[in-house]
Ligand code: DX5
């Protein structure tokens with residue numbers, strides 16, 4: 692199933708709550724919350740307290756994308772704040788299996804992320820325990836960057852591996868997703884699409900979300916083996 696996840700990194704932070712509700716009304720399937728610590732990535736955004744303050748405003752699924760150096764230390768905080776999915780990077784310092792277990796023990800969905808330069812095969816040993824995988828299609832840290840086409844191979848390999856093992860995993864593409872790039876990511880096997888600038892810079896967020904969804908659905912239908 693195709694899901695569109697607006698990245699709140701591109702929203703007006705002075706009106707975070709209103710922007711969240713605007714995205715929900717515009718047809719978002721989940722909300723992507725980019726947490727950056729200025730260490731794992733060269734940018735600082737927000738942490739669990741902000742997510743906690745947003746939680747009462749909406750029941751929509753929150754995906755906390757943790758771009759932080761020690762995710763394991765903060766799993767409980769993000770779970771208590773109300774993140775439904777917790778995504779962390781395989782390149783971070785926390786032990787991967789232990790971090791996945793901590794997320795599961797907190798009753799949340801676990802998602803593992805891979806940067807453009809990291810071999811996707813490193814994710815394979817963890818696939819059985821995951822609910823979602825996030826393939827970064829730009830270098831993490833900033834919104835508004837250009838999609839890196841070489842990351843499509845990763846998405847393809849990942850989808851092939853999931854199909855081979857009979858795993859119905861969500862594969863998320865994050866970074867530079869737009870009407871020009873969403874189709875190739877969908878053809879490669881992604882089914883969840885994060886978009887910041889393409890949605891927030893559009894005159895109407897609902898139109899942008901609909902368009903991304905329609906293009907992705909069309910491209911997935913043309914490659915039925917990779918659609919879920
Ligand atoms: C980048 C973030 C992305 C980013 C996407 O580090 O993980 O979620 O906000 O923004 P766009 O869609 O503008 O590339």
Ligand code: ZN
Pocket residue numbers: 698723724725756865885
């Ligand atoms: Zn992100």
